[in-house]
Amino acid sequence: MKTNGRSVVRLGKRACPCLLGSTIVEAALVLPLYIYFSVLVTQLILIPGIKLRVRQALYEDARILAQSAYACRKAGGHFTDSSDTEDEETWEAADELSAVAAKALLVRQLGADYGSRHGIVGGTAGILLLNPEIAQEDNDIVLRAVYEVKLPFYDLFHQSLSVRETVMTSAWLGEAGEKEDGEEEDEEERVYITENGKVYHRDRNCTYIEVVLLETVPEDVDGMRNASGHKYYPCEVCAGEAKIKPGQRLFITRYGERCHTRTDCPAIERHVREIPVSEAGSFRPCSKCGS
Numbered sequence: 145m146k147t148n149g150r151s152v153v154r155l156g157k158r159a160c161p162c163l164l165g166s167t168i169v170e171a172a173l174v175l176p177l178y179i180y181f182s183v184l185v186t187q188l189i190l191i192p193g194i195k196l197r198v199r200q201a202l203y204e205d206a207r208i209l210a211q212s213a214y215a216c217r218k219a220g221g222h223f224t225d226s227s228d229t230e231d232e233e234t235w236e237a238a239d240e241l242s243a244v245a246a247k248a249l250l251v252r253q254l255g256a257d258y259g260s261r262h263g264i265v266g267g268t269a270g271i272l273l274l275n276p277e278i279a280q281e282d283n284d285i286v287l288r289a290v291y292e293v294k295l296p297f298y299d300l301f302h303q304s305l306s307v308r309e310t311v312m313t314s315a316w317l318g319e320a321g322e323k324e325d326g327e328e329e330d331e332e333e334r335v336y337i338t339e340n341g342k343v344y345h346r347d348r349n350c351t352y353i354e355v356v357l358l359e360t361v362p363e364d365v366d367g368m369r370n371a372s373g374h375k376y377y378p379c380e381v382c383a384g385e386a387k388i389k390p391g392q393r394l395f396i397t398r399y400g401e402r403c404h405t406r407t408d409c410p411a412i413e414r415h416v417r418e419i420p421v422s423e424a425g426s427f428r429p430c431s432k433c434g435s
Contacts, residue, residue, distance in 0.1 A: 183296035187263070191293055192367070194262050195307055198271065199358055201253035202287050202311040203398060206356050208249055209242075209278055209285050210313050211349055242278040246287060265292035265304055286312040310359035312395075312407060332420045337427055339415040344424045347433035353416055357395040357407060362388050371398045378402065382409040 251268050259268035270291055277286040292304040335344040338353055345353055351371075360368065365376050378388060379402040388394070394403040397412070404412060429435060 187293075187296055190262075191305065191307075194264070194293060195309065197254065197258070197262075198289060198291070198307075199309050199311070201250055202289055202309055203356050203358065204253050205246060205249045206285050206287055206311050206313045207349070207351075207354050209246060210354065210356075243273065243276050246276045246278065247273050250289070259291075263294040263298075265294055265298075284312060284314055286310065311356055312359070313354070313356040332422060334418050335421045335424055335427075336416050336418055337424065339417075342427060343430045343434065344419075344421070344427040345430045345433050348416075348418075350430060350433040352399060352430060352432055355397055355412055357397060357404075357412070360394050360396060360403070361391055362394060363390060365394055365396065365403050368396070370396070370401060374401050376401060376403045379404045379409060379411055381411040382406045 250271065250273065254268050254271075256268055258264075259266065259270055264270050272290050274288040274290055276288070277284060287310070289309045291307055293307060295301070295303040295305060298304060333346070335346055336348050336350075336353060337344050341353070343352075368376060370376065376396055378384075382405045383403065388403075388405070392405065394405060395407055395409075395412075396403050400412075402411065
């Protein structure tokens with residue numbers, strides 16, 4: 145075909161072989177990357193749920209250990225208090241036993257197959273408790289869990305995400321009056337009050353007074369909600385108007401609405417007293433356990 149004296153060659157719809165081969169090569173390179181990053185994004189979306197579940201298990205673990213301390217003291221015993229004996233080996237064995245109990249409780253809370261079903265390296269047994277501090281000199285209970293979550297194609301690349309969770313509470317040892325010799329046992333109901341509270345509790349293990357602190361960072365706390373679905377805001381007492389820095393350690397409670405920069409913040413109710421209900425005075429019954 146000629147146009148204005150020039151020859152024009154029209155190509156048909158059939159693509160040039162070199163262009164087709166280039167497209168195939170690009171697809172072969174891009175498709176695996178697309179699949180990898182799609183699976184990676186899906187896994188990253190699931191990881192916060194895994195962290196929350198492990199955190200909840202640690203929370204329940206710490207509460208049970210705190211209750212054990214209380215039950216042990218009520219029974220007239222002691223709870224890993226090395227100052228009560230000169231037999232250091234005995235108390236070292238007790239500490240080891242407490243650490244084993246903490247791990248066993250954690251496995252029971254999560255389920256033996258939870259880790260393997262959710263991509264935790266080593267399964268549930270792969271969640272390590274680093275030197276748990278269980279009612280030692282200051283009667284605090286501190287549980288630190290470290291574990292690895294598999295990233296996509298872990299068997300091929302051996303890549304994982306390291307996660308660290310910390311919870312802490314106090315082993316409540318009670319505060320009750322001593323009975324004089326010959327004094328009849330008081331059958332009056334006894335209730336529990338906190339130093340800064342306005343209600344009394346009939347259940348010593350009420351979650352409103354069993355303060356368990358969860359450690360987190362500002363990058364995570366913004367997306368977290370407490371057990372009632374409310375957001376966390378900086379504590380007026382310990383955070384104040386100071387700017388919270390990225391990566392700074394923060395402490396929250398499951399039922400509170402504040403994030404704290406100190407574990408000893410006065411706004412965190414930690415001191416519990418046992419009193420007769422007749423001395424409750426202006427304290428009103430707890431909405432959860434007081435009825």
